[in-house]
Amino acid sequence: MELTLYDTYERRLRPFTSLEPGRAGLYACGPTVYDYAHIGNLRTYLFGDTLRRVLQLNGFEARHVVNITDVGHLTSDADSGEDKMEKGSRRTGRSAWEIAAYYTQAFLRDLERLRILAPTVWTRATDHIPEQIDFIAGIERAGFTYRTSDGIYFDTARLERYGHLARLDIAGLRAGHRVDLGEKRAPTDFALWKFIGDATRQMEWDSPWGGGFPGWHIECSAMSTRYLGALFDIHVGGEDHVPVHHSNEIAQHEACHGHPPARYWLHGAFLRLQDSDKMSKSDGSFIRLDSLLARGFDPLAYRYLALTAHYRSKLVFSWTALEAAQTALGRLRRAYHQLPSGGTLDAAMRERMLAALNDDLNTPGALALAWEVLKSDLPGAVQKATLAWLDEALGLGLDTWRPEARAVPDAVLALIDARQRARAERRWADADALRAEIEAAGFAVRDTAAGPVAEPVPA
Ligand code: AMP
Ligand code: ZN
Numbered sequence: 001m002e003l004t005l006y007d008t009y010e011r012r013l014r015p016f017t018s019l020e021p022g023r024a025g026l027y028a029c030g031p032t033v034y035d036y037a038h039i040g041n042l043r044t045y046l047f048g049d050t051l052r053r054v055l056q057l058n059g060f061e062a063r064h065v066v067n068i069t070d071v072g073h074l075t076s077d078a079d080s081g082e083d084k085m086e087k088g089s090r091r092t093g094r095s096a097w098e099i100a101a102y103y104t105q106a107f108l109r110d111l112e113r114l115r116i117l118a119p120t121v122w123t124r125a126t127d128h129i130p131e132q133i134d135f136i137a138g139i140e141r142a143g144f145t146y147r148t149s150d151g152i153y154f155d156t157a158r159l160e161r162y163g164h165l166a167r168l169d170i171a172g173l174r175a176g177h178r179v180d181l182g183e184k185r186a187p188t189d190f191a192l193w194k195f196i197g198d199a200t201r202q203m204e205w206d207s208p209w210g211g212g213f214p215g216w217h218i219e220c221s222a223m224s225t226r227y228l229g230a231l232f233d234i235h236v237g238g239e240d241h242v243p244v245h246h247s248n249e250i251a252q253h254e255a256c257h258g259h260p261p262a263r264y265w266l267h268g269a270f271l272r273l274q275d276s277d278k279m280s281k282s283d284g285s286f287i288r289l290d291s292l293l294a295r296g297f298d299p300l301a302y303r304y305l306a307l308t309a310h311y312r313s314k315l316v317f318s319w320t321a322l323e324a325a326q327t328a329l330g331r332l333r334r335a336y337h338q339l340p341s342g343g344t345l346d347a348a349m350r351e352r353m354l355a356a357l358n359d360d361l362n363t364p365g366a367l368a369l370a371w372e373v374l375k376s377d378l379p380g381a382v383q384k385a386t387l388a389w390l391d392e393a394l395g396l397g398l399d400t401w402r403p404e405a406r407a408v409p410d411a412v413l414a415l416i417d418a419r420q421r422a423r424a425e426r427r428w429a430d431a432d433a434l435r436a437e438i439e440a441a442g443f444a445v446r447d448t449a450a451g452p453v454a455e456p457v458p459a
Helices: 039-057 084-092 096-113 125-141 170-176 218-228 239-257 289-294 299-307 319-338 347-358 363-375 380-394 410-424 428-440
Strands: 004-007 012-015 023-028 061-068 121-124 145-148 151-154 190-195 212-214 232-238 262-268 271-273 315-317 443-448 451-456
Touching: 004 262, 023 039, 023 218, 039 061, 039 232, 039 262, 039 271, 039 289, 039 299, 039 347, 039 380, 061 096, 061 218, 084 096, 121 125, 121 218, 125 145, 125 151, 125 190, 125 212, 125 218, 125 239, 151 239, 190 239, 218 232, 218 239, 232 239, 239 262, 289 299, 299 315, 299 319, 299 363, 315 319, 319 363, 347 363, 347 380, 363 380, 410 428, 410 443, 410 451, 428 443
Parallel strands: 023 061, 023 232, 061 121, 232 262, 271 315
Antiparallel strands: 004 012, 145 151, 151 190, 190 212, 443 451
């Protein structure tokens, strides 16, 4: 069955074929580690994880590369504003390097809690400065650069198809920006290398053009080429990357190689907050995964919530929606747990599930099928095997979940003893009344060969 994906570059659904049979190369733009990730960022990584899992279900071995942006970049896309890492450093009193290490760890912990599969390759921008310098030198040799007093810039006017990914209205952009360009020749031009001049910076490197640091976009070009080659299968990121970051990655690649780096470009829609149009890292008002945990939510409730929306649809976050997701996940887990093991999956249902997932990652459709399985008259063990198969794509960890072992309070143990005595003395009415009391306390009594045991009743 064919996997179909929506390619932003061509603006259409396309059947997926890989460059190499049975293998798929996937590059995802990773976080800038000057602060915690917010749950919007995490939605984008959940989307990348779903794509990877669906590729694997289709029999592809996925080579999944994710970068960590630990070089300081400027707070604005227009190569101006404050440096994000230096700003984080001032805020916390720690060095830019310490900040990067700290937030990288926090990010990895979030991914683990969400059961996002570890990428095949993690790659840090600061570990690949020579590759970035080489890439800029290649762009320079091809004649696509110019120098200003503050850096080496990419000359977007030299590239006929510049901005095709975003369908940018170049003429309109030029008309709108006549005044405040500074030394840039066009509003779409962007820095490849920035000089530091007399300023002091914690992160700076030598280069053929002078001391400084790389522009934001070059690291992805350099590292994707290093780990996936000059042409690979799929590039993913959030929708905000379409007009600037990915357009510029494509420009850099076109200058050096004559074609874009990837054959498919997939973008996840933003998570938004009710009453606000976006969740932004730079304005400091955002919800982290830890904020959900602090309110008693299971991190996977957030994963469930993300799966209820198609990755290309806007998802509005609310605590009520998260509550509903947690309730649904709890029901799904308990139902799965209570099913007997040892069955084989239902082929017809598997086909339908794969059809949903292969239809541009239709996770809401796949979730609906999970509930349909539970309502079906398929034997319990078949239901369980079929859900376990689907969960390879959903990543909810159904098979590892166990009901919380709740200690049986002394008062309940005393009631169990009393009931045992009543039964031994054949006082059946008393025994029944005691059972009712035990149940009212939230426990069920199960009589086993070794005597009665109390078990928490699932909520
Ligand atoms: P950043 O750390 O800002 O580079 O962002 C990391 C990833 O999160 C990028 O792929 C962004 O496109 C994505 N992203 C940023 N904000 C949101 C949001 N509100 N919803 C979904 N994805 C987002
Ligand atoms: Zn990138």
